[in-house]
Amino acid sequence: MTAALLTWAIFVAQFLLGLAMACATFRLIRGPRAQDRVLGLDTLYLNAMLLLLTFGIRSGSTLYFEAALVMALLGFVATAALAKFLMRGEVIE
């Protein structure tokens, strides 16, 4: 009974996170200005990380956790570099 509940909950969570990624992708593509696109990319990174953690719970392996950790670090570096680029016109001065 509870195993079926967990399976169902994981499915619904994956569906919701997929929809959230679709929203972020929409903002990434349509965003009227560059900062909106960067914000969309940041949200996309975060939702993908949550989706990976959900995959990890589903499969019971800690491999997904390490991918999620790498994704968290990459998301930080990407957004910080893009914000720096929008501010100054170059990333490394």
Added chain:
Amino acid sequence: MTHAAELPGWAALLTALFLLLGAALAFTGSVGLLRFRTFYERVHAPTLGTTLGLGCVLIASMIAFSALQSRPVLHEVLIAICVTVTTPITLMLLTRAALYRDRREGSDYVPTRAPRPNDH
């Protein structure tokens, strides 16, 4: 789904609860990204996912793996610390860049430079 039956009932229930809550919060934050009108309102929305949503999903993951391996599994705290420390930095950098760009363009929407003590 081979291992879901191995989880004890309470762990499966708590995992399902926290997972649904976290996914719903992240989804709400992303919908806010679509529905707010200006960038400065929009930048607030995804933080719902980065704080509460991420926290709930990580708690669910911790409960599930602790019950599966019958020992406390706490390495999810690493992600929590990393994201909690970095999100305010990135979003503040991004907002400052947006404000700078809007002021350079002379947009009517943003106020001009804040007064400084030396101004007369």
